[in-house]
Amino acid sequence: MLQLKDLPNAEILSKFAERYPDADIHKVLQFLTVLRIGSDLSLMLDNFLAGYGLLQGRWWVLILLMREADLTTTPSILASKAGVSRATMTGLLDGLEREGLVSRVTDKRDRRRLAIQLTTAGQAKLDQVMPDYYQRVNALMDSLSSAEAEELIQSLKSLHSQQTVFE
Amino acid sequence: MLQLKDLPNAEILSKFAERYPDADIHKVLQFLTVLRIGSDLSLMLDNFLAGYGLLQGRWWVLILLMREADLTTTPSILASKAGVSRATMTGLLDGLEREGLVSRVTDKRDRRRLAIQLTTAGQAKLDQVMPDYYQRVNALMDSLSSAEAEELIQSLKSLHSQQTVFE
DNA sequence: TTGACATTGTTAGCTAGCTAACTATAATGA
């Protein structure tokens, strides 16, 4: 969504400016550019992962599992660390279990809980994709100097911290 | 997805670095920060629009329609300008039509085509939301100086232009 | 003119996000 290829022309601008005098076209375009490039980069990552038969959500769950010392944790903790709802995590785990990349193990001490475990196949999948991923991230970020990258992150964090104006 | 609250600690970093020596943790974190803040800002916009009973995809269609001189265009053109597939546009228009914000009119000269028209209710909905939207965008972007904002956009465009490294 | 090709919009089926509601289980306090 939010295609920036379709920039408004002078006629359109005057129409909107007349109806909505508070509009600051530069700021709006900058804001939309941030949104659009974020979503394009995310789509690019999706396409890259698709080449390995993975999807962004599922791939991220595998990484979170690999971070655990025993390659195991619970759906709730995964949901919290991934920043999604428990319901969404259920769906992600369904897909990963179907593909044999994780397994669900019941917890006998607390029968509400499940242990989610990274399988050998899951670890092997990460070993396929991660070296390629890291190389490409390096190549992508090399288009900015380290000072530029740092300023980019700082500016994004400034915007992020101002989210309250939208509430 | 892609929660950055859960930053890797030293133990995790060494585990990943050992297994994947190409990983440059600073670059990876910067990359993920761009993705995450983009998605957070998009979510923020969703929440804002929800207060007016709107959703981002549908709202954007209304704006594209308002840009047209006669408030009318076709689903294909909308899909192209919004940067989504025709199938996705069908779904967005279904929702908007159900709410009475747009109407579908058959084209008698080319019976494959539909004319999508912004209704009075659709224009009224935009008139409710847009002034508030523009004020909030202004407030958000005021957290950056105009020079900072310009550098931010330039850096994002640099990244965007390097997307090919992920193909 | 007609057969091949292109275009338009829709449908079906997938992923992935959400909230709300539900079941099962555990924990706690009167």
Next chain:
DNA sequence: TCATTATAGTTAGCTAGCTAACAATGTCAA
């Protein structure tokens, strides 16, 4: 102890993205 409350995971139903396939319609060249 037992009633209440809290927690874990799932399900249902919504939005919104995608691709692939399809029917209806136009277009165009042989």
